Amino acid sequence: MPIEFETPKPIAQTQFVLKTVAEEMMRSKSRYFDEHEHEIPWDYIEFMHTAMKAMGVGSLAPKEKGNGHDGDEKKEKRPPIAYQVLASQIEALAWGDVGFYLVTPGGGLGAAAVQAAGTPEQRAKFLARFAEEKPTFAAMCMTEAGAGSDTASIRTRAILDEKTNEWVLNGEKIFVTGGDKSFTEYEKLGKGFIVVWASIDPSAGRAGMRAFVIEAGTPGVRVTKLEHKLGIRVSDTASISLVDARVPFDHILGSPTVEKTTTGFKGAMATFDATRPLVAASGLGVARAALEFLKEKLTEHGVQVRYGLPRQKLTNIEREVIDMEIMLKSAWLMVIKAVWMADNRKPNALESSMSKVKAGDVGTKITQKVVEILGPLGYSREFLAEKWFRDAKITDIYEGTGQINRLVVARQILDYSGKDLR
Amino acid sequence: MYSFDPTEEQQMLVEAVNKYAVNDLRVAARDAEENHELPGKLVSKGWELGLLQASIPEAYGGFGERSAVTGVLAVEEMAFGDLAGTLAVMTPSLFATPILLAGTEEQKQEYLPKVIEGDWAPYTAALIEYAFDFDPNDLKTTATLRDEEYLLNGEKAFVLFAKDAEMLLVYANLDGKTQGFIVPRDAAGLSISDECEKLMSLNALPMYRVKLDSVKVPAANRLGGASGMDFEPVLASMRLAAASAAVGVANAAFEYSKNYAKEREAFGVKIAQKQAIAFMLAEMRTEIEASRLLNWEAAWKLDQNHDDAATEAYLAFTGAADMAMMVTDRAVQILGGHGYIREHPVEMWMRNGRGFAMFTGLAIV
Numbered sequence: 001m002p003i004e005f006e007t008p009k010p011i012a013q014t015q016f017v018l019k020t021v022a023e024e025m026m027r028s029k030s031r032y033f034d035e036h037e038h039e040i041p042w043d044y045i046e047f048m049h050t051a052m053k054a055m056g057v058g059s060l061a062p063k064e065k066g067n068g069h070d071g072d073e074k075k076e077k078r079p080p081i082a083y084q085v086l087a088s089q090i091e092a093l094a095w096g097d098v099g100f101y102l103v104t105p106g107g108g109l110g111a112a113a114v115q116a117a118g119t120p121e122q123r124a125k126f127l128a129r130f131a132e133e134k135p136t137f138a139a140m141c142m143t144e145a146g147a148g149s150d151t152a153s154i155r156t157r158a159i160l161d162e163k164t165n166e167w168v169l170n171g172e173k174i175f176v177t178g179g180d181k182s183f184t185e186y187e188k189l190g191k192g193f194i195v196v197w198a199s200i201d202p203s204a205g206r207a208g209m210r211a212f213v214i215e216a217g218t219p220g221v222r223v224t225k226l227e228h229k230l231g232i233r234v235s236d237t238a239s240i241s242l243v244d245a246r247v248p249f250d251h252i253l254g255s256p257t258v259e260k261t262t263t264g265f266k267g268a269m270a271t272f273d274a275t276r277p278l279v280a281a282s283g284l285g286v287a288r289a290a291l292e293f294l295k296e297k298l299t300e301h302g303v304q305v306r307y308g309l310p311r312q313k314l315t316n317i318e319r320e321v322i323d324m325e326i327m328l329k330s331a332w333l334m335v336i337k338a339v340w341m342a343d344n345r346k347p348n349a350l351e352s353s354m355s356k357v358k359a360g361d362v363g364t365k366i367t368q369k370v371v372e373i374l375g376p377l378g379y380s381r382e383f384l385a386e387k388w389f390r391d392a393k394i395t396d397i398y399e400g401t402g403q404i405n406r407l408v409v410a411r412q413i414l415d416y417s418g419k420d421l422r
Numbered sequence: 423m424y425s426f427d428p429t430e431e432q433q434m435l436v437e438a439v440n441k442y443a444v445n446d447l448r449v450a451a452r453d454a455e456e457n458h459e460l461p462g463k464l465v466s467k468g469w470e471l472g473l474l475q476a477s478i479p480e481a482y483g484g485f486g487e488r489s490a491v492t493g494v495l496a497v498e499e500m501a502f503g504d505l506a507g508t509l510a511v512m513t514p515s516l517f518a519t520p521i522l523l524a525g526t527e528e529q530k531q532e533y534l535p536k537v538i539e540g541d542w543a544p545y546t547a548a549l550i551e552y553a554f555d556f557d558p559n560d561l562k563t564t565a566t567l568r569d570e571e572y573l574l575n576g577e578k579a580f581v582l583f584a585k586d587a588e589m590l591l592v593y594a595n596l597d598g599k600t601q602g603f604i605v606p607r608d609a610a611g612l613s614i615s616d617e618c619e620k621l622m623s624l625n626a627l628p629m630y631r632v633k634l635d636s637v638k639v640p641a642a643n644r645l646g647g648a649s650g651m652d653f654e655p656v657l658a659s660m661r662l663a664a665a666s667a668a669v670g671v672a673n674a675a676f677e678y679s680k681n682y683a684k685e686r687e688a689f690g691v692k693i694a695q696k697q698a699i700a701f702m703l704a705e706m707r708t709e710i711e712a713s714r715l716l717n718w719e720a721a722w723k724l725d726q727n728h729d730d731a732a733t734e735a736y737l738a739f740t741g742a743a744d745m746a747m748m749v750t751d752r753a754v755q756i757l758g759g760h761g762y763i764r765e766h767p768v769e770m771w772m773r774n775g776r777g778f779a780m781f782t783g784l785a786i787v
């Protein structure tokens with residue numbers, strides 16, 4: 001297909017619904033949950049679960065092609081757009097409230113890890129639950145107190161107990177998004193899981209890293225803390241401790257043997273290639289919310305942005321607004337290109353990380369500018385601009401900080417390994 | 423649907439342009455800049471790639487159809503070689519493309535074959551004016567209707583190849599709107615400066631001031647005839663040409679400084695292995711991509727006649743001008759003192775880079 005920028009129909013058709021959801025179910029509660037950290041937005045969770053079931057989407061995780069969901073052979077010819085749809089939905093929900101978006105039931109990063117690193121059998125086994133009766137969550141646990149950006153230095157260990165053929169895990173994970181809802185067994189929720197990254201052979205470094213699916217309620221695993229945060233407060237961020245936690249043998253994602261290769265680590269990285277543009281999309285949703293709010297306020301106060309004038313004739317506010325629009329539009333196109341590549345199975349490590357670098361920058365810059373330009377209105381908790389400023393900052397931190405993504409981009413363009421450029 | 427794949431034809435074209443850009447334009451660029459002259463053969467070789475010819479239908483002597491998307495792809499690739507050379511090769515488009523977009527049937531019949539059927543010939547256009555607040559939509563050069571004729575008064579700047587031009591397309595303010603007028607170079611009242619413009623870059627290009635002192639233009643020579651023209655898509659196409667040239671020049675600076683950084687050693691490692699350098703390169707690459715995609719989308723919208731195509735082209739242009747300044751500046755920085763020396767091309771690209779903000783009117787896709 002030639003170069004084209006027509007919003008695909010399946011995306012255009014859902015935009016209106018998502019906007020209504022964003023306004024009715026998210027925006028109206030944004031302030032309340034920002035000020036009541038650790039309360040759970042049950043209405044939203046149940047509404048979203050019902051709505052997604054009605055629309056035939058069991059999970060926000062993209063469906064694998066040909067996993068039996070639609071045996072419609074005729075549709076095969078149409079270009080795949082699952083990731084594009086997903087990115088657009090996430091952007092639209094994050095426009096409503098990025099914290100709420102993170103509390104949308106479905107597989108989240110946990111399911112994404114199963115998708116990227118699991119076998120087809122594992123995908124079938126672990127991902128089916130998201131289409132069932134009760135809303136269900138999954139989370140991904142990589143970060144530890146001593147290992148954030150430097151994922152290869154995680155200390156959590158998995159040892160095979162040959163007698164029972166079970167993996168035994170020990171370690172402490174922190175900053176697990178949705179960790180509580182995925183692991184703690186709530187009445188209103190289905191049984192979730194967490195994906196825990198651990199080493200099966202610390203002497204092998206990256207090659208020894210594997211991901212394990214741990215079912216909610218597994219003995220030995222405990223949620224030990226819920227963080228208090230700058231923003232996205234409605235989303236729980238959990239610490240999870242594992243003490244002799246026993247996990248069935250086939251819950252290891254991918255290969256159970258340590259080869260000289262780094263497939264385990266590559267599994268983690270493949271997850272990031274898939275999820276980085278999606279996180280970027282969520283950051284851009286917040287940025288769009290802030291920019292639209294600013295433009296509304298400017299219009300109310302009779303300030304017109306005169307597009308088309310040369311820079312030197314514009315007022316400062318006009319320049320700022322125009323610059324923000326340029327940033328936002330181009331960042332969005334970078335996200336779309338990265339997910340379009342994922343849909344078409346083109347390697348997208350470079351584009352994926354570039355989209356995250358850009359969205360991290362743009363999300364923080366725009367929300368910071370909007371608060372500044374709105375002055376007291378921006379700073380006041382009467383409006384949501386100040387909240388979006390706090391919410392947006394996370395985009396530049398999780399799924400690889402801005403610096404880590406710059407490293408990934410730099411290594412790609414320079415053809416360097418992690419050793420060449422640390 | 424979204425798609426980022428150029429067509430096979432576009433890919434072939436881009437490859438051909440790339441060869442010319444790298445093997446011809448880039449090689450000649452430094453001497454051309456220093457000697458204030460582009461070899462004629464160089465320009466005619468670029469003309470033979472047939473970019474303009476392929477954008478004009480057979481009925482008017484061409485062999486294709488105009489596509490802004492193809493245009494931005496080609497301009498970016500050519501500017502990767504050298505900006506001055508690119509602007510020279512594309513100068514006849516400044517005259518022909520607006521006629522194609524906004525001319526009457528008679529105007530197309532009369533002028534388009536003349537421009538494209540032979541060798542490269544200096545048909546040109548005059549838009550820019552020498553004022554700090556120059557605004558293409560608010561020109562100081564005026565057109566007034568008197569006795570079925572238009573009188574043009576004012577002064578134009580940076581007019582490419584004016585001295586040798588056969589014809590000029592002069593833009594003037596008619597009742598608050600920018601309109602185009604086809605004027606022969608020898609029209610009474612039209613005078614061209616003896617000396618070329620002296621600019622911070624583009625020294626290889628002959629550009630002139632053009633004075634218009636009650637130049638009489640027959641009504642039939644108003645672009646679009648009696649009802650005139652819609653300047654908006656023409657301006658958008660000019661802005662996109664500047665924006666895609668900006669991406670091409672930025673990409674040249676990025677590639678050059680990247681390769682340099684992989685060779686140059688300091689403190690026992692390649693400088694590219696230092697994050698301070700590597701992060702600059704990562705950001706340069708990221709911002710180039712951002713601009714490129716915005717250009718593509720704006721061009722696609724222009725081809726589709728989208729309502730917001732002109733705004734999008736304006737945004738793409740404004741963003742690309744900033745991006746090119748940032749990227750070319752960093753390229754010089756990455757080469758350090760060597761970047762400041764005219765043996766390396768990065769200082770020239772940095773001078774180009776500052777110009778894009780004022781280059782609207784020097785090229786069109």
Ligand SMILES: Cc1cc2nc3c(=O)[nH]c(=O)nc-3n(C[C@H](O)[C@H](O)[C@H](O)COP(=O)(O)OP(=O)(O)OC[C@H]3O[C@@H](n4cnc5c(N)ncnc54)[C@H](O)[C@@H]3O)c2cc1C
Pocket residue numbers: 109139140141142143147148149150174175176177178229237394397398399400401402403404407422697
């Ligand atoms: C709200 C929230 C939710 C999260 N959700 C999850 C989750 O669901 N699952 C999960 O596993 N993790 C999650 N994280 C963790 C997140 O991914 C990490 O915080 C992040 O990767 C950074 O790690 P760190 O905090 O240890 O910072 P550090 O790694 O200590 O980094 C500190 C600073 O040093 C910089 N830095 C580090 N290494 C380099 C380098 N090589 N070169 C240049 N600069 C460098 C970083 O960019 C940063 O600026 C979450 C974090 C937060 C705050």
